[in-house]
Amino acid sequence: MKTEEAIEFVESRIAPKKRREDDSEYRKTFSEVFDDSTVMAIYGLMSRGYIDIVDFPISTGKEGNVFRGIDKKGDNIAIKIYRTSTSNFRKMALYIEGDPRFKGITKDRRRLVHRWAAKEYNNLERMRGVGIRVPAPIVQRENILVMEYIGTEERPAPMLKDGDFDPEKAYEFTVDAMRKAYKEARLVHGDVSEYNILVDGDDFVLIDVAQAVHLKHPSAEELLIRDAKNVARYFGKLGIKTDKEKILKEVKG
Numbered sequence: 001m002k003t004e005e006a007i008e009f010v011e012s013r014i015a016p017k018k019r020r021e022d023d024s025e026y027r028k029t030f031s032e033v034f035d036d037s038t039v040m041a042i043y044g045l046m047s048r049g050y051i052d053i054v055d056f057p058i059s060t061g062k063e064g065n066v067f068r069g070i071d072k073k074g075d076n077i078a079i080k081i082y083r084t085s086t087s088n089f090r091k092m093a094l095y096i097e098g099d100p101r102f103k104g105i106t107k108d109r110r111r112l113v114h115r116w117a118a119k120e121y122n123n124l125e126r127m128r129g130v131g132i133r134v135p136a137p138i139v140q141r142e143n144i145l146v147m148e149y150i151g152t153e154e155r156p157a158p159m160l161k162d163g164d165f166d167p168e169k170a171y172e173f174t175v176d177a178m179r180k181a182y183k184e185a186r187l188v189h190g191d192v193s194e195y196n197i198l199v200d201g202d203d204f205v206l207i208d209v210a211q212a213v214h215l216k217h218p219s220a221e222e223l224l225i226r227d228a229k230n231v232a233r234y235f236g237k238l239g240i241k242t243d244k245e246k247i248l249k250e251v252k253g
């Protein structure tokens, strides 16, 4: 298939078309996210059945947009697409370069973003491997990460900051996830917060793991301390008796 035909095919499967045409704000984000090479990568994933429809945006973040999608079997999926034009490349490079798994410097921005998505896939796999509840990674290609969708048919799971939950249980989940990551996966998440934990019924799911670094990364310790501080502050406000030192002790055991 020719590029133009592929682009047309993919665009016909990104809903809703009407909104795209009518809403200038939407159109702007749309053209930022779906540049030609991203569309071609989606085309590749569509022809292999990983994606059938890109349904609607769940979130428009600093570096990436997350969409609810549907795969060939009809199951819901989450599709995270990192923007190759307006990302924080300096931050990405810093997190990637010190990580022994991702050695080598790249000055090519597009390739850097691809590596960032690959790093998120790898981190999800590693965390899942040690029993941390994260979205199951499905496939990654270029700047696109397809993963398990967390939520119901009606709506995606809310973030901790917007959800209804038992603070004690959420706290336990968070510290346990940090401990398993550190002790077993040898990773530090690096951005644990009420924004990056979803409430899925009575359960919790840790997300947004692209920046998670290996313990050998020169900033690992500093990031762990920052995570502990943020977690202590947040759960402290919810009435949990904890502090940074206590969390660090539990994580490092």
Ligand SMILES: Nc1ncnc2c1ncn2[C@@H]1O[C@H](COP(=O)(O)OP(=O)(O)OP(=O)(O)O)[C@@H](O)[C@H]1O
Pocket (backbone or CB within 6 Å): 058, 059, 060, 061, 062, 063, 064, 065, 066, 078, 080, 135, 147, 148, 149, 150, 151, 156, 157, 158, 159, 195, 196, 207, 208, 209, 210
């Ligand atoms: N697997 C998923 N299932 C359902 N919703 C998700 C999933 N992953 C992400 N989301 C939603 O999308 C939002 C943004 O995702 P995430 O935190 O991974 O990206 P981000 O904060 O935009 O990251 P970055 O700034 O690094 O691009 C989340 O807060 C959550 O609401």
Ligand SMILES: [Mg+2]
Pocket (backbone or CB within 6 Å): 195, 196, 208
């Ligand atoms: Mg986030």
